[in-house]
Amino acid sequence: xxxxxxxxxxxxxxxxxxxxGKKIGFVPTMGALHEGHISLINSxxxxxxxxxxxxxVNPTQFNDPKDLEKYPRPIEHDKAxxxxxxxxxxxxxxxxxxxxxxxxxxxxxxxxxxxIWEGKHRPGHFQGVTQIVYKLFQLVNPDIAFFGQKDFxxxxxxxxxxxxxxxxxxxxxxxxxxxxDGLALSSRNARLSATGLHKALTLSxxxxxxxxxxxxxxxxTLLTEARAxxxxxxxxxxxxxxxxxTTTLESTTKIHTEKxxxxxxxxWLEGVRLIDNMLLQ
Ligand code: PAF
Numbered sequence: 001x002x003x004x005x006x007x008x009x010x011x012x013x014x015x016x017x018x019x020x021g022k023k024i025g026f027v028p029t030m031g032a033l034h035e036g037h038i039s040l041i042n043s044x045x046x047x048x049x050x051x052x053x054x055x056x057v058n059p060t061q062f063n064d065p066k067d068l069e070k071y072p073r074p075i076e077h078d079k080a081x082x083x084x085x086x087x088x089x090x091x092x093x094x095x096x097x098x099x100x101x102x103x104x105x106x107x108x109x110x111x112x113x114x115x116i117w118e119g120k121h122r123p124g125h126f127q128g129v130t131q132i133v134y135k136l137f138q139l140v141n142p143d144i145a146f147f148g149q150k151d152f153x154x155x156x157x158x159x160x161x162x163x164x165x166x167x168x169x170x171x172x173x174x175x176x177x178x179x180x181d182g183l184a185l186s187s188r189n190a191r192l193s194a195t196g197l198h199k200a201l202t203l204s205x206x207x208x209x210x211x212x213x214x215x216x217x218x219x220x221t222l223l224t225e226a227r228a229x230x231x232x233x234x235x236x237x238x239x240x241x242x243x244x245x246t247t248t249l250e251s252t253t254k255i256h257t258e259k260x261x262x263x264x265x266x267x268w269l270e271g272v273r274l275i276d277n278m279l280l281q
Contacts, residue, residue, distance in 0.1 A: 001083050003090045010091050014052070014140060022049040026142030026169075028133060031055040032187035033081045036177040040146040043174045053082055054091040056098060061128030067273075072190060074162040091140070098135060101168050103147045104132040110160050116152045116249060117264055118275070121239055129154055130161045137169055143270050145169050150176040150184050152262055152277040156249060176276070178204065184276045196270040199233040203265055204228050207278040210243065210263045214280050219243055219253050224266075230267060239266040239273070243280070255280070 004010040014024065024128035025048030027040045033055075044051040055078055062068035075092075082090055089105060104126060113119065113125035137145070147155050147194060155173055177185045183197065192200060205225035213222060225239060230238050242251045246260040261280040266273065 001079070001090055003079075003092055005092050005094070005097070007097065007124075007211055009095065010089070011139055013089070014050075017050050017243050018141065023144070024048060024140065024142045025051045025139045025143045026136070027051065027053045027087075028145065029053060029055055029263070030057045030071065030187070031078050032074060032190065033078045033187050034147055036150065036185035036188060038081060038085045039177050040148060040174050041082065041087050043172060044144070044146045045086060047172065048144055050088045051086075052089040052091060052142065053087050054093075054140070055138055055195050056091075056132065056136075058128060058156065059095060060131055061125050062160050063122045063124050064180040070191070072187060074229055084146050091136075098132065101227075106134075108134075108161055108164055110157055110164075113157050113160055113249060117240055117242065118266065121266065126154070126157045130157060134161060134165065137167060142169050142200060144172050145173045148175055148176060149173050149279075150186065152264060153249060156247065180209065184250075184274075186274065191247070191272045192270055196235075196272070199235060200269055200274055202233045202236060203267060203274060203276045204278075206241070207263050207265060208274060211278050211280055214255060214261075219255070226263075229236065235269055237268040243267045246279070 004013065017024065025044030027044055029037055032134050041051055041053060057071050059068055108127065110126055119120060119126050131237050147158065155171065179185065181201055182187045184200055184204060189197065206229040210226050210228055226241060227238065230236050243253050243261055243263050246262050252261065263280065264277045266275045269277060
């Protein structure tokens with residue numbers, strides 16, 4: 001795996017590969033990699049010729065400075081995982097490189113997508129995400145970018161940014177990887193105790209309950225039952241639980257057969273904010 005720390009060296013190298021007609025796959029990450037990230041690398045390996053992964057803990061998407069400070073940075077472990085997964089290129093820039101002093105102000109119209117759910121609870125988060133993903137897309141110029149379904153709203157936001165900026169990159173959404181008992185893999189899980197890890201299972205249990213009964217029960221009943229599952233474990237604090245249409249992410253009170261829906265959830269446990277989602281068929 002080749003490692004680049006400066007945009008110019010990375011761009012120079014990738015320009016040659018583009019000229020050779022190689023299809024470039026891109027997996028942007030903030031590090032603290034786990035099997036979920038590796039499943040993105042694996043998907044990229046299957047569909048593209050060269051896989052670029054970036055590790056950059058992006059300060060502009062953290063609305064809580066303590067969260068940024070606490071974000072794990074196990075870089076040697078990350079490099080070992082990427083090497084084992086046969087990732088071709090790792091881009092590892094410093095903050096000053098991605099955000100130079102003369103960096104222009106970033107504001108993009110994301111409609112309602114950055115004002116609801118994650119956007120409401122993490123003001124400015126999606127402006128920060130789109131800012132860094134746009135910068136990375138400009139540097140890597142990927143044919144296909146790979147994102148995990150776990151951050152469902154993030155994918156919708158990035159899709160909107162691609163449209164707004166008329167970018168050519170295609171998005172590939174990779175299903176969430178879960179532990180055998182259903183917990184969505186996340187870098188934040190490392191901050192939970194053994195008891196916390198067990199309690200966190202109620203998130204996926206609540207989502208699965210909705211998924212299993214959506215054909216037979218109405219939405220208010222499903223949400224009440226799912227909330228009861230969450231609160232059956234002490235210490236969980238629900239931030240939101242909603243059933244929404246997949247593209248607008250507007251909440252619905254009724255399922256229309258011609259539309260697609262997703263259940264979104266966010267909850268706090270042991271000072272850790274957890275999110276998850278499941279598509280409804
Ligand atoms: O999903 C993430 O890890 C981050 O939001 C991303 C897309 C790498 C941007 O910093």
